[in-house]
Amino acid sequence: MSRSDVLVDADWVEAHLGDPGVVLAEVDEDTSAYDKGHIANAVKIDWKKDLQDPVRRDFVDKHGFEELLSARGIANDDLVILYGGNNNWFAAYAYWYFRLYGHDKVKLLDGGRKKWELDSRDLVTEVPQRPRTNYQAKDQDTSLRAFRDEVVAAIGQRNLVDVRSPDEFSGKLLAPAHLPQEQAQRAGHIPTAKNVPWSKAANDDGTFKSDEDLTKLYKDDAGLDFSKDTIAYCRIGERSAHTWFVLHELLGQPHVKNYDGSWTEYGSLVGVPIELGEGR
Amino acid sequence: MTGAQDGCGAPAGGVAVTENSSGEAIIEGHVIKEGAPVAVGYARLLNDGGEFVAEVPLGEDGGFRFFAAPGTWTVRVLAPGGARVDETVSADKGHTTTLQVSVSAAA
Numbered sequence: 001m002s003r004s005d006v007l008v009d010a011d012w013v014e015a016h017l018g019d020p021g022v023v024l025a026e027v028d029e030d031t032s033a034y035d036k037g038h039i040a041n042a043v044k045i046d047w048k049k050d051l052q053d054p055v056r057r058d059f060v061d062k063h064g065f066e067e068l069l070s071a072r073g074i075a076n077d078d079l080v081i082l083y084g085g086n087n088n089w090f091a092a093y094a095y096w097y098f099r100l101y102g103h104d105k106v107k108l109l110d111g112g113r114k115k116w117e118l119d120s121r122d123l124v125t126e127v128p129q130r131p132r133t134n135y136q137a138k139d140q141d142t143s144l145r146a147f148r149d150e151v152v153a154a155i156g157q158r159n160l161v162d163v164r165s166p167d168e169f170s171g172k173l174l175a176p177a178h179l180p181q182e183q184a185q186r187a188g189h190i191p192t193a194k195n196v197p198w199s200k201a202a203n204d205d206g207t208f209k210s211d212e213d214l215t216k217l218y219k220d221d222a223g224l225d226f227s228k229d230t231i232a233y234c235r236i237g238e239r240s241a242h243t244w245f246v247l248h249e250l251l252g253q254p255h256v257k258n259y260d261g262s263w264t265e266y267g268s269l270v271g272v273p274i275e276l277g278e279g280r
Numbered sequence: 281m282t283g284a285q286d287g288c289g290a291p292a293g294g295v296a297v298t299e300n301s302s303g304e305a306i307i308e309g310h311v312i313k314e315g316a317p318v319a320v321g322y323a324r325l326l327n328d329g330g331e332f333v334a335e336v337p338l339g340e341d342g343g344f345r346f347f348a349a350p351g352t353w354t355v356r357v358l359a360p361g362g363a364r365v366d367e368t369v370s371a372d373k374g375h376t377t378t379l380q381v382s383v384s385a386a387a
Contacts, residue, residue, distance in 0.1 A: 030291040030337065086290065086322075086335050114337075117320050120360045165333045167349060177325050177334040177346045178290040180304060199332040204324075204358060 006249040007110045007208070008081055010121060017041050023074050023130070026113065027084040027094040037123030039083070039116065043072045043130065047090045047238075051097060059260075065101045066137045073130025076103070083109035083116070087202040092242040096258055100145060102138025108245070114206040144244070146231045146257035148265055151190065152272055159230040160193035161222070163243040164263065168235065169195040171276045175235060185267030188274040190233070194222045195279050198239040201246045214251055229255035233262040293339020294346065297376075301347075305371040308345040309379040311357050317342030318383055321359035328352045349373075357381045 008016075016022050017040055024042035026034045034044040045051070050068050053060055060068065074080060080098060084091035088108050098106040109116070117123075146154075154160060167173040171187035189195065200217055202208060209217070218224045230247060232240040237260025248256040259266075266272065294308065307325070311318040323344035325334040328351060336344050344355075348371040357365045363383045371377050 033292060033337065085337055114322060114358075118322075118358060118360050118362075165327075166329075166331055167327065167333065172349055175347075176290070177348050178294055178336050180295065180298075180301060180347050181349075197332060199335075204356075204364075 003211075003250065006107055006245075008107050009110050010116055010119060013039065013081060013083075013109055014121070021078055022081065023072075023078045024081045024083070024109075025072070025074075025094070027082055027090045028113065029090050030085065033085055033113065035125070037125055040122065040124045040126070041128045042083075043074075043128060045072070045082075045094055047093060051094065059097065059100075062101065062137045062139060065097075066135045069103075069135035069137070070133050073133055074135060075133045076136060078105065080106045081109055082106060083112045085113045087114065087199060087206040087242065088112035089198075089238060089242055092245045093238045096144065096241040096244055100140050102141060111205055111207040118205055143255070144248075144257060146233075146259040148259075148261050148269065150257075151231055151233070151259050151261075151266065154229075154231055155190060155273065156192045157228075159224045159228050160190050161218075161224065161230060161232045161240075161243060161247075162189045162193040162195050163198035163232055163234045163240045164189075164195070165197050165199075166195060166278070168263075169193075170278055183264075185264055186274055187267070188276045189263075189279065190266060191273050191275040193233075193275075193279065194224060196222045196224075196243070198234065198242045201243065208246065208250060211250060214246055218247065218251070226253060229257075231257045231259050233259040233266070235263045236260070237262045290334065290336040292337040293341070293343045294336045297345070303374055305348045305350050305373045306345060306376040307348050307353060307355065307369055307371050307379075308343070308376060309355070309381060311338055311342040311344070311359065311381045311383060313359070313383040318357075318359050321357060321363070321383075323381075324356040324358065326354040326356055328354075330354070355379065355381065357383065359383050 026038050026042045027045045082091040169189045174183040232243045234240040244258040247253045321338045325346045355367045
């Protein structure tokens with residue numbers, strides 16, 4: 001796997017945004033960002049309305065994913081280019097989702113919306129009209145998704161990567177610092193987890209760091225054992241999807257799972273071990 | 281507003297303050313350029329070790345807000361044209377620290 005298999009740059013997007021068979025999709029936590037302006041021909045995916053089950057805590061099911069992509073005019077053989085704000089945070093989450101349901105022709109725009117904006121490239125408000133498709137999803141590929149019992153069993157056995165900020169990892173904060181801190185779950189991290197904040201994988205402008213820098217970050221600095229399987233988690237599974245992308249797609253680690261239950265689930269479980277402080 | 285349990289996302293300008301925010305250590309402010317709000321740009325919060333903690337896109341009014349913890353923090357503003365401004369601030373529980381960040385016209 002090389003970078004060009006999973007990433008495109010802004011120049012590529014400007015040259016190909018009108019190509020048949022290429023669909024741009026913006027995924028932002030702030031859905032009003034798309035409405036204020038987006039890359040020409042990009043459709044919008046709302047991570048919450050479109051990707052989450054409205055009642056129970058889970059993803060939309062296979063049928064729901066098929067309905068979403070069909071409605072957006074995305075066909076099974078289309079190349080989907082995802083981008084979004086904040087280092088592609090939510091775009092990486094959607095990327096993981098596309099792969100989970102078996103759509104392999106998917107790439108991220110390196111740097112996402114942030115680099116695009118900081119470069120002062122064009123944004124438009126016109127919403128593209130794409131004819132409806134009849135998208136067929138595959139069953140969820142659970143080799144990419146970890147569940148809680150598997151995470152508890154992985155303590156001390158596999159690599160656990162906690163990708164939250166150091167203050168969330170140590171227990172000082174319960175949520176990212178742009179969110180209120182009053183939360184129901186206990187603070188801390190899963191014992192034996194290494195703390196590599198997701199954002200360390202990105203440069204200030206949101207592009208991914210080089211493979212050399214990333215390998216140094218996870219292997220040399222954090223001490224991940226690359227001969228073992230890895231589970232990444234954060235608070236709710238979005239930031240860790242970004243780290244999953246780095247480890248699985250950029251660095252080519254074969255067995256990496258995203259634990260989307262993450263700290264909001266783990267920190268609410270009765271009887272599981274929790275570690276406080278800076279980790280070891 | 282993005283509910284705390286609903287996601288980790290940061291809406292432009294930051295999450296709104298509510299009646300439940302009284303115990304929070306809030307850092308908020310606006311970014312201006314030649315007296316006008318900077319609506320396209322990003323505010324990043326770094327801890328006292330210079331590590332990234334959070335980021336919000338600026339609001340229409342150039343605004344941003346973080347819910348931090350007591351201590352010293354750096355707010356880093358990025359705006360088109362390569363603008364990058366760092367401001368060091370301190371935060372306290374139950375207190376709102378307000379700052380105005382100016383991006384130079386040359387940037």
